[in-house]
Amino acid sequence: MALKSLEDFTNQATTEVNSEKPIKITYNDTTRECNSDEYDVIIKNRAQAYYDEYRYDYVQSREQSYGKIGDQLDLLYKDIVAGKVDATGEFAKNIKKVKDDNPKPS
Numbered sequence: 001m002a003l004k005s006l007e008d009f010t011n012q013a014t015t016e017v018n019s020e021k022p023i024k025i026t027y028n029d030t031t032r033e034c035n036s037d038e039y040d041v042i043i044k045n046r047a048q049a050y051y052d053e054y055r056y057d058y059v060q061s062r063e064q065s066y067g068k069i070g071d072q073l074d075l076l077y078k079d080i081v082a083g084k085v086d087a088t089g090e091f092a093k094n095i096k097k098v099k100d101d102n103p104k105p106s
Helices: 006-020 036-066 069-081 090-101
Strands: 024-027 030-033
Touching: 006 036, 030 069, 069 090
Parallel strands: none
Antiparallel strands: 024 030
């Protein structure tokens, strides 16, 4: 998978915001369309949010997939007792599966 850049998400956000125009804001009971600088801020913030989600969503997925720390320690203990503190143990297999199922964007 090719790594997406912030610029890719800025292009996406620009297209979206342009299709949503006019965007209105209300301040002190006055409603008006955003000016150019405000549109730029909306695009920048939206692009950054998309980029952050893209770059860090895998972390949350991994955390959920690893399971409880007690269960991980139990797997590790069983591997120690079985003399399998290497890549053939269940603990290592479990960690590898989680990482394979939830790859870090590269």
